[in-house]
Structures are given as structure tokens and as C-alpha cells.
Amino acid sequence: MHIVSTVKDMRQVIREVKVENNTLGFVPTMGYLHEGHLSLIKRAKLENDIVIVSIFVNPTQFGANEDYDIYPKDFKRDKQLAETAGADYVFYPTVEEMYPTGYKTSVDVSEITDRLCGASRPGHFKGVTTIVNKLFNIVEPNRAYFGLKDAQQVAVIQQMVKDLFMNVEVIPCSIVRESDGLAMSSRNVYLTQQDRSAALILSKSLMKAKKIINEGERDLKIIRNTIIESISKEAPVSVEYIEIIQFPSLEKIDILEGKVLIALAAKVGRVRLIDNVILEVQK
Amino acid sequence: MHIVSTVKDMRQVIREVKVENNTLGFVPTMGYLHEGHLSLIKRAKLENDIVIVSIFVNPTQFGANEDYDIYPKDFKRDKQLAETAGADYVFYPTVEEMYPTGYKTSVDVSEITDRLCGASRPGHFKGVTTIVNKLFNIVEPNRAYFGLKDAQQVAVIQQMVKDLFMNVEVIPCSIVRESDGLAMSSRNVYLTQQDRSAALILSKSLMKAKKIINEGERDLKIIRNTIIESISKEAPVSVEYIEIIQFPSLEKIDILEGKVLIALAAKVGRVRLIDNVILEVQK
Numbered sequence: 001m002h003i004v005s006t007v008k009d010m011r012q013v014i015r016e017v018k019v020e021n022n023t024l025g026f027v028p029t030m031g032y033l034h035e036g037h038l039s040l041i042k043r044a045k046l047e048n049d050i051v052i053v054s055i056f057v058n059p060t061q062f063g064a065n066e067d068y069d070i071y072p073k074d075f076k077r078d079k080q081l082a083e084t085a086g087a088d089y090v091f092y093p094t095v096e097e098m099y100p101t102g103y104k105t106s107v108d109v110s111e112i113t114d115r116l117c118g119a120s121r122p123g124h125f126k127g128v129t130t131i132v133n134k135l136f137n138i139v140e141p142n143r144a145y146f147g148l149k150d151a152q153q154v155a156v157i158q159q160m161v162k163d164l165f166m167n168v169e170v171i172p173c174s175i176v177r178e179s180d181g182l183a184m185s186s187r188n189v190y191l192t193q194q195d196r197s198a199a200l201i202l203s204k205s206l207m208k209a210k211k212i213i214n215e216g217e218r219d220l221k222i223i224r225n226t227i228i229e230s231i232s233k234e235a236p237v238s239v240e241y242i243e244i245i246q247f248p249s250l251e252k253i254d255i256l257e258g259k260v261l262i263a264l265a266a267k268v269g270r271v272r273l274i275d276n277v278i279l280e281v282q283k
Numbered sequence: 284m285h286i287v288s289t290v291k292d293m294r295q296v297i298r299e300v301k302v303e304n305n306t307l308g309f310v311p312t313m314g315y316l317h318e319g320h321l322s323l324i325k326r327a328k329l330e331n332d333i334v335i336v337s338i339f340v341n342p343t344q345f346g347a348n349e350d351y352d353i354y355p356k357d358f359k360r361d362k363q364l365a366e367t368a369g370a371d372y373v374f375y376p377t378v379e380e381m382y383p384t385g386y387k388t389s390v391d392v393s394e395i396t397d398r399l400c401g402a403s404r405p406g407h408f409k410g411v412t413t414i415v416n417k418l419f420n421i422v423e424p425n426r427a428y429f430g431l432k433d434a435q436q437v438a439v440i441q442q443m444v445k446d447l448f449m450n451v452e453v454i455p456c457s458i459v460r461e462s463d464g465l466a467m468s469s470r471n472v473y474l475t476q477q478d479r480s481a482a483l484i485l486s487k488s489l490m491k492a493k494k495i496i497n498e499g500e501r502d503l504k505i506i507r508n509t510i511i512e513s514i515s516k517e518a519p520v521s522v523e524y525i526e527i528i529q530f531p532s533l534e535k536i537d538i539l540e541g542k543v544l545i546a547l548a549a550k551v552g553r554v555r556l557i558d559n560v561i562l563e564v565q566k
Contacts, residue, residue, distance in 0.1 A: 104393045105446035137448045163388035165420045
């Protein structure tokens with residue numbers, strides 16, 4: 001496995017890879033890899049000749065009071081994990097490489113970025129679409145793999161790719177969970193032991209909602225309240241949002257039907273976590 | 284020469300062209316081709332194996348009170364001119380093809396889009412960068428050719444390409460002028476005979492400015508006033524802006540030195556025209 005740190009070198013690799021007509025799978029990450037990321041790399045390796053993983057903590061998608069400065073990093077460990085999972089190249093640029101002095105261009109998706117995480121993290125998705133656009137242009141992948149833990153991110157990137165006619169297939173991949181149900185996240189490392197335990201209520205409440213829908217419940221208020229009541233039992237957990245919406249359009253729904261996303265964000269102690277479940281609902 | 288009207292068909296053409304390792308030159312236009320456009324097509328043909336010309340009057344770069352609805356069109360004539368100049372394909376999509384229902388994504392370059400034409404045409408360059416980004420993603424050209432009559436547009440697109448790491452070389456091409464000096468423009472067709480004559484003062488005043496600079500004048504106020512006084516003699520001409528700035532940074536200058544752009548916009552009768560001159564100035 002090779003480490004590439006400049007755009008110029010990455011382009012050279014891509015040129016060589018493409019000459020031989022290899023297909024190229026791409027897994028953009030912010031590093032501190034966990035089983036969720038590794039599942040993306042493994043799938044990319046199954047479906048493509050060459051796999052490129054990027055590790056870049058993107059400053060423009062963090063708000064002023066967020067955790068950019070303390071975002072967990074362990075490049076040595078990431079390198080080993082990526083290689084074992086099947087990565088051929090790791091793209092590991094500096095901030096200056098991705099945002100050279102005097103940069104002025106941004107890519108923005110409107111409307112569907114205003115809600116859910118976008119409501120409490122203004123500018124977050126603009127940062128995400130801008131960096132993903134840059135990375136796609138550098139790597140020119142055939143397929144790019146994203147975890148569905150951030151379902152809104154998947155929807156936003158799919159919208160950008162469609163609208164700008166980018167020549168890449170975005171492949172959403174299932175959430176990977178710890179054995180007790182907690183969705184894998186690089187931020188889980190921030191949790192105290194007590195909060196780690198309380199955080200379980202997030203996945204549990206979503207599974208409960210899924211269960212009552214599968215049993216026939218169609219009243220949005222009842223479903224929402226079931227989640228809220230379930231979470232309210234855990235003192236360290238404060239809900240930021242719970243949304244039941246269409247996926248991937250992220251449109252509000254009145255009647256539960258079709259592909260439905262139940263997404264939530266909550267603070268567990270001082271750590272902001274997200275989780276969701278997507279289900280196919282018959283009317 | 285082939286006419287292609289859908290993104291899907293265009294992609295298919297590109298795939299075929301690329302398999303044979305042909306280089307691809309691209310000339311994006313809004314149609315109603317004149318000698319300026321044809322010079323771009325001819326140059327593209329000289330420097331590439333295959334030339335694609337797009338003809339698309341982009342609605343998102345027109346303001347509410349501008350001339351989108353009456354923008355001149357003559358596809359039959361354009362087709363013949365493009366073919367004679369050396370185009371292999373004309374990409375001629377509908378508005379619905381380029382902006383399908385529900386599109387939400389835009390590409391924006393900040394700061395350098397606020398001045399010159401950007402000041403009086405808010406949103407104009409956002410429309411330009413968004414459509415050019417789409418077109419670049421569809422056509423995947425090696426080189427793209429733009430006329431320097433809209434020098435700001437060239438600077439903005441170069442900035443976008445650099446910032447987003449787009450894999451295309453932007454090639455600025457000299458302004459083509461009528462024998463009497465008027466810069467070629469599709470909008471010249473709007474001019475009455477009287478206004479056509481008055482419009483000559485734009486290029487004349489720029490040439491005058493160039494002359495006095497070449498003769499040693501370095502005082503920005505004097506140069507600017509020379510242009511203003513020259514233009515003020517023509518009653519139907521009202522100046523929108525005259526700017527003397529660095530190119531391609533479009534930064535304000537205190538001292539005339541290096542690559543300098545003198546750009547102006549004016550209404551001639553009811554027609555808005557732009558013109559400029561770029562010169563290399565020794566201190």
C-alpha cells in the first residue's frame with residue numbers, strides 16, 4: 001500500500017491506474033478508522049480493481065465551536081487498518097494542499113442541507129460537498145463509498161453528483177454497529193464509560209420505532225413520542241432532533257410510506273452523536 | 284459533425300473518444316456564433332484531436348431584467364459555422380436537460396465575482412461557474428477555450444478549476460474585433476446603426492489608454508479620466524464601470540505594474556457591452 005500526500009502525485013497514480021483500464025473505488029474518510037470505514041474499504045475492494053482511501057480531517061465542515069481541533073487522529077493505526085482491509089493507496093494531504101492560500105470556490109447544495117444536522121451545523125454540508133467535490137476531481141473514482149450513519153450526507157452527495165453530472169457512482173453502505181447496537185463513530189472515543197452506556201438508548205429507541213412500525217403503527221406522532229420517551233429515560237442524553245422523513249429526498253412526510261428515514265442527533269454528555277434507521281414502509 | 288442533445292449521449296461519445304486516447308478540446312458557447320467563437324474552435328482544432336462545441340443559453344447567468352428571453356438564436360447557422368471552423372460534435376441540450384426538476388447544487392467563486400460585471404449582475408458568475416462545472420464534468424475535456432472579451436469570466440473559471448482541482452486546462456484566447464475595432468459579441472446584433480457607430484468609442488478609448496501607458500503614463504487617475512473623457516463625447520454611451528486592475532487576480536492596484544487589465548462595461552443605447560485590454564506594464 002502506498003501513501004500519497006500531494007494532489008500532483010495522486011493525479012500521477014490515477015493516470016497510471018486508468019491507463020490499464022482498472023476500475024477505481026474510493027473511500028473518503030476523516031481517519032481514526034473503525035469497523036464502519038473498514039466495511040466500506042472491503043466492499044470497495046470487492047467491487048473494484050484499485051481502492052483509494054483518503055484520510056483528511058476537513059476543517060471547512062466544522063463549526064467554530066465544534067471539535068475540529070481535538071478530532072481524534074492516529075495515522076499509524078489507520079494505515080495498518082486500511083491496508084489490511086484492502087486499500088491500495090491512502091491519500092493523506094495537508095490542509096494547505098487541499099485549501100491553498102487564496103482559495104475562493106465552494107460547492108453548495110440547497111434546501112436538503114437546511115434540515116437535520118444542517119439546521120444545527122450551518123455551513124457543515126457546504127464544507128462536505130466542497131471537499132468531496134475536490135476529492136472526486138482528484139481521484140476520478142468509478143465508485144465512491146459512504147456509510148449511511150450520516151444518511152443526510154449520502155443524500156446531499158448524491159444530489160451534488162446528479163446535479164453537476166459528476167461521473168461517479170455513489171454507493172451508500174449500511175451502518176456498522178458495535179455488538180450492543182451503538183453505531184460506530186470516530187467520536188465514540190470521546191464517551192466516558194457511563195455515557196457510552198447511556199448512548200445505547202439511541203439505537204435502542206430507533207429499533208423500538210422500527211419494531212412498532214413493522215407491527216403496523218403508522219401514526220407519526222406516536223412513533224416520534226415513542227423515541228422521545230425512550231430516550232428521556234437516560235439523563236445524560238439530550239435530543240437535538242428526531243426526524244421521520246422520506247429518503248433520499250429528505251422531504252417531510254404526512255403519511256408513512258415508501259423509503260423512510262428515522263434520523264436523530266443527540267448530545268450524550270458532551271459528545272454529539274447521530275444515528276438512524278431506514279426502512280421500507282407499506283401503507 | 285454530429286449534434287448531441289442529451290447528457291447520456293454526450294457521455295457515450297466521450298467514452299468512445301477517450302478509448303482511442305484522443306485529446307479533447309471544448310468550446311462552451313451560448314450560440315449565435317461570431318468570429319470570436321470561431322477563432323476558439325479553430326484553435327481548439329489545432330491543439331486537439333476532437334473538438335466539442337456546446338451551444339446553450341444558460342438561464343441561471345441572466346438576471347431577472349436581462350435579455351435571456353430575447354437572446355439571439357440561430358442554430359442552423361451556428362451548426363454550419365461550427366462545422367466549417369472544425370467542430371466534431373455540437374452539444375445542444377435543452378434547459379431541462381441541464382437543469383432537471385429539483386436541482387439544488389451550485390458552484391460559487393467568492394470575492395473576484397463581486398466586482399466589475401459581478402457588481403451589477405448579482406448571481407451572474409454563480410450561474411456561469413455552475414454551468415461550466417456541469418459542462419466540464421460531462422465533456423471531460425483536456426482543454427477548454429474561452430475568449431478574453433469577458434476577462435473576468437476567464438479569471439473566475441480559472442479560479443474554480445484550480446480550487447476544485449478540475450482536470451482541465453483553461454485556455455484564454457485573444458479578443459477578436461471587427462475591422463473598425465468593435466469587440467465581437469452576439470449582442471452587437473441588438474445595436475441600431477447609430478449606436479453601432481457610437482459603440483466604437485469603447486475600443487477606441489481603451490486603445491488610447493494603452494497608448495498613453497506605453498508612452499509612459501503611470502497615473503491611474505489620469506488613465507481612467509482619459510477613458511471617461513473619451514467616452515463622454517458619445518451621447519448614447521453611458522459607462523457602468525471602468526476598472527484598472529491586476530490580471531488574473533482581479534486585485535485592485537495602486538501602482539501600475541505587471542499584467543494589468545483595463546476593463547469597462549457600458550450601455551450603448553439599450554445594449555450593455557463590455558470590452559477590455561490586457562497589457563504588460565513595466566514599472
